[in-house]
Amino acid sequence: MPSYKLIYFNLEGRGEILRYLFSYSNIDFEDRRVEFADWPALKPTIPYGQLPVVEIDGVIYNQSLAIGRYLAKKAGLTGKSELDEIRVDALIDTIDDFFSKFPWMDTEKAKKEFMEKSSPQLLAYLEKTLGNNPWFVGDSATWADFFWDTCADSFESYVPGFAKDYPKLLALKERVKAIPTIAAWIKKRPKKIPVKH
Ligand SMILES: N[C@@H](CCC(=O)N[C@@H](CS)C(=O)NCC(=O)O)C(=O)O
Secondary structure: OOOEEEEEEOOOOOOHHHHHHHHHOOOOOEEEEEOHHHHHHHHHHOHHHOOOEEEEOOEEEEOHHHHHHHHHHHHOOOOOOHHHHHHHHHHHHHHHHHHHHOOOOOOHHHHHHHHHHHHHHHHHHHHHHHOOOOOOOOOOOOHHHHHHHHHHHHHHHHOOOOOOOOHHHHHHHHHHHHOHHHHHHHHHOOOOOOOOO
16 A cells, blocks of 8 residues: 655645545545645745645645545546546536635635625536435545535635525535544544634
């Protein structure tokens, strides 16, 4: 088994999908959390100067979704057919587009306004895709379900209740969190630093 080290900030953010995927597959990984004060010195040593990265047997790989897809493939979480894989990737890319546009560093007001304006399109699409099924694609969980849960948790810490009108999407999050290996990870992970509102 290769040795895995995830390097990310002490946040859920873009690192948490990888922590979920490692945990789901019971793959041991070092969960290295970089302090913001140490980042300027570390940044030049990281390919493309951004986190997360994963070191596999001493070699650094970047881009969270490239790494996520590698782990999801190993776990059988990318979809059961080629067409299901398109559906899963489309969900991942759509949620990621939204995540990238979210004004993380802006004011609380700007975050709330962005959510009010832009989230209905995302949430309606996700709810329609889910329909009355337990998972977004096919009859079992995929990493798109996991990604929705981890990203929604990040949005929720800044704009509480942003998905309150979408009970099916909220129930999906609970379903992901109830998967035993994910539940075990959530129980042992470091507590989130509360966001000041
Ligand atoms: N597309 C990249 C985005 C990575 C990214 O934006 N990382 C941010 C944290 S979430 C970062 O490293 N910020 C610090 C910096 O750019 O100096 C990925 O998914 O890995």
